[in-house]
Amino acid sequence: MRKLILSLLCIAFLGMAYSQNVIKLDELKMDLNPKSLEIEESSNSLTYNVSEDYIGQFHSNPMKYARQNFSIMDFITANRDKEYDTYQVTFITNKGNLKVNYNNLGEIISSSQKFIDINLPYNSLISVLKANKGYSIVGTKHLAFSRAGGEINKEFYKVKLENGKKSKTVKMNINRDASGVAVATIVE
Numbered sequence: 785m786r787k788l789i790l791s792l793l794c795i796a797f798l799g800m801a802y803s804q805n806v807i808k809l810d811e812l813k814m815d816l817n818p819k820s821l822e823i824e825e826s827s828n829s830l831t832y833n834v835s836e837d838y839i840g841q842f843h844s845n846p847m848k849y850a851r852q853n854f855s856i857m858d859f860i861t862a863n864r865d866k867e868y869d870t871y872q873v874t875f876i877t878n879k880g881n882l883k884v885n886y887n888n889l890g891e892i893i894s895s896s897q898k899f900i901d902i903n904l905p906y907n908s909l910i911s912v913l914k915a916n917k918g919y920s921i922v923g924t925k926h927l928a929f930s931r932a933g934g935e936i937n938k939e940f941y942k943v944k945l946e947n948g949k950k951s952k953t954v955k956m957n958i959n960r961d962a963s964g965v966a967v968a969t970i971v972e
Contacts, residue, residue: 829872843899846882847934856890892934899926908956919945
């Protein structure tokens with residue numbers, strides 16, 4: 785009986801060892817599908833759902849992400865028969881969006897960014913909490929706007945604060961010089 789059990793165990797072990805063969809798959813080839821780049825004719829725009837490799841990848845530098853992961857020239861080429869002068873591309877994540885307006889040469893005319901529940905820069909967080917003792921942060925919005933070229937020329941945070949039943953919103957203009965300190969202005 786003992787030999788029978790050992791023989792069965794050996795056969796089972798050999799069966800498992802032989803079943804571990806490597807299966808080689810054919811190479812996967814992906815092509816650009818111009819249909820996916822066609823513009824929505826009713827709104828003259830394209831919505832692009834962003835898939836991030838890690839949390840915060842898109843928000844850390846949305847314009848850089850858009851330049852690296854979206855080809856405006858392929859988009860214009862796919863829609864050349866419609867002869868639009870401008871194109872609006874909206875990049876969407878679960879935290880917000882980036883809207884970029886391009887001309888027919890692929891140059892950026894303007895852009896706007898709106899993100900919610902984004903961490904404030906450390907210095908700004910400390911200054912808001914010190915200036916509003918007893919309040920706690922319950923929500924944030926990060927807004928940024930640019931003109932031609934995509935360089936941000938206006939950027940601010942809106943911070944919602946609550947203290948029991950009292951609430952207020954603080955608008956923080958971001959200082960773009962070397963100090964990087966935010967200036968808080970109360971908006972009621």
